[in-house]
Amino acid sequence: VLAPACRAYYPTKWSDIEHSDPLALLEVPHWIWTDKQAEIQPLLHAFAGTFEFMFVWPYLREILPLCRCIISGAGAEISPEVLPTEEVRAFYHAQHRLFMSATLADDSLLTRELGAAASATANPILPPSDRGLGERMILAPSLVDPDLDRGYIMDLCADLAKEFNVVVLTSSGQLAADWVMKGATYFVDDTFADGVRKLRDPHSGLRFAVFAQRFDGVDLPDDACRVLVIDGVPYGSGLVDKVDSEMTVTPGGTRNRTIFRIEQGMGRPVRSHADFAVVLLAGTDLTTYVGRKDVLSAMTHDSRNQLKLCVDLADMVRKTAPGGNPDAAVRQVINQCLKRDPGWKTYYNHKIRDVAKQAQVIDAGRIALSQQERQAYVMATNNNFLDAGVVLSKAMHEANLSNDELGIYLQRLSRITYLSDPAEAMKLQLSARERNRALAIPPALPRRPALPGGKTVAERVLVWYNKFANPNAAVLEAKRIADALDLTQSAKKVEAALQLLGEAIGAEATRPDEDYHEGPDNLWFWGAGAFVIEAKSGNENTLHKKDSGQLHDSMQWTRDSYPQFAERLQPIIVAKVTVVDNDAHFPDNTRVLTQAGCNAMGTALHQLVQKMAQVGPVFATPEYVLAELQNFGLHPTQFLARHTTALNQ
Secondary structure: OOHHHHHHHOHHHHHHHHOOOOOOEEEOOHHHHHHOHHHHHHHHHOOOOOHHHHOOHHHHOOOHHHEEEEEEOOOEEEEEOOOOHHHOHHHHOOOOOOOOOOOOOOOHHHHHHHOOOHHHHOOOOOOOEOOOOOEEEEEOHHHHOOOOOHHHHHHHHHHHOOOOOEEEEEOOHHHHHHHHOOOOEEEOHHHHHHHHHHHHOOOOOOOEEEEEOOOOOOOOOHHHOOEEEEEOOOOOOOHHHHHHHOOOOOOOOHHHHHHHHHHHHHOOOOOOOOOEEEEEEEOHHHHHHHOEHHHHHHOOHHHHHHHHHHHHHHHHHHHHOHHHOHHHHHHHHHHHHHOOOHHHHHHHHHHHHOOEOOOOOOOHHHHHHHHHHHHHHHHHHOOOHHHHHHHHHHHHHHOOOOHHHHHHHHHHHHHHHHOOOHHHHHHHHHHHHHHOOOOOOOOOOOOOOOOOOOOOHHHHHHHHHOOEOOHHHHHHHHHHHHHHOOOOOOHHHHHHHHHHHHHHOOOEEEOHHHHHOOOOOEEEEEOOEEEEEEEOOOOOOOEOHHHHHHHHHHHHHHHHHOHHHOOOEEEEEEOOOOEEOOOOOOOOOOEEEOHHHHHHHHHHHHHHHHHHHHHOOOOOOHHHHHHHHHHOOOOHHHHHHHHOEEOEO
16 A cells, blocks of 8 residues: 555665565655555554454554554554553543653653643652662773673673673663573563563572563562663664664654663662662663763763763773773672672762752753643544644744754644645645754655755864763774674665764765665765765675666766765775676776775774873864874875775776
């Protein structure tokens, strides 16, 4: 039903979906979804009596046009934009409702998602301090020393599991399999409850367990879990979660779901004021994520204090490592917590429990916006689309929204408006897309990006570096980028890695094909030129005629989009091979970034950031960064000669 329109909207992505690529995700544009309701409704209703549908369909069948639909190569997901809690009568008509959470970073969710009154949301009941909470030692070993990576933590936990219960929370079964190789038992689906029961039973013999996608709803008090590992950034298992995690408007994706999961996960092992546990953060993606300033600022006061203590511990351990041995120092600190060292308990009380809680900042504007948005959706479900649009539009203009976030709300308004005025809805969608490139492109929008900004290469490097609250977090991110430049991966993963690399080395990097469904895979405005990049990591022997045609098309698209750069375009192929088929005719001066070039750039980036971390923020000026870019061969004028090679024709 959706295939013809979705194929026309995004041909390459739909082709990936048709070929069952599990990484391919497409949120069906709301106008396509709405136009197909007459065909979709009976198709779904045919499953109303099945076990999977019978408890879900009654809540969705009347509001399908107001739902989001995400399709992947492995399945599809339909989710309401705002939960229809009015349909749950016992909940909706209850005279009193009590919501309890230690990790709610955004109170407005209670109003938007669960219908709590704005006046109640704005007046939560809070404890005056953390003295009644349990004790958590949060430690990121890779902040102590980048060599104490995920592999090190796995070996460390295998040792700790000989004496204490160790529980690992991961985002996927694939990550869980790595822990099984180290001796952990993997509990999934029907075996999950049995795993929790065995952990709580001291006589079961289970000391080392791993769960996937279980960041909440798990109570592991006391000896059931003394060491908890969060392995990787918990993006969630649903397709909506995966799409939202890519939204850059808020650090954890829309509605801070990622941050919420991290905070929920960290709370699993400490369930009372007398409880204690060590929480280890594993994986460079997670360590660099929580090391970002914007992420820390979005967390709750409790979590920020805990993570600040984590950074302080890392500094302390690094400075006091006996004989320069960071492994011994990490183990010593962990034992101080697990074996109840009096000095550690005093230090923890001083840093966490004795610190008066900061008064929570209540964002009355956001809570008001959430209330009005929910009201608008309730009105829309009752077919009062015109008034719903007026309510949401007024609330948006009264709220202090960033440009990206305003784009998201404009798309939500467009969805409602489309049900009564399709032409006006497309104008709203046009405005939404102009503010936020991650949103759907309406049919009338010219698919052309904005002109690059005016910052220098060195200034952009510093903007990237200063995102991190801890210098070692920047070092770990550079290492993660270097590791991601692996041409044995799919082209999409290579494109994502090239985007991250470009940002880190001071290019104004974009992915036009991903953003606009046309143009090159990657485009770097770097120095005086524009590097037009096509990723062909799947080619094993030669580069083909089709590849040359795509690069010619991408060059023309860039000329048309940026005529001022027409004479400064540099065609680049990223591939494992340089040999060209006889019938392939690439643009003049095409260069190839091979695996060797990727490795060299990744290593140079890692070394550059290490040096910046060593000199400190005072000396990391644009002049210093420019000199070091040249020193490490990462200046745009050095790129072609040092890191690329000619085609072999």
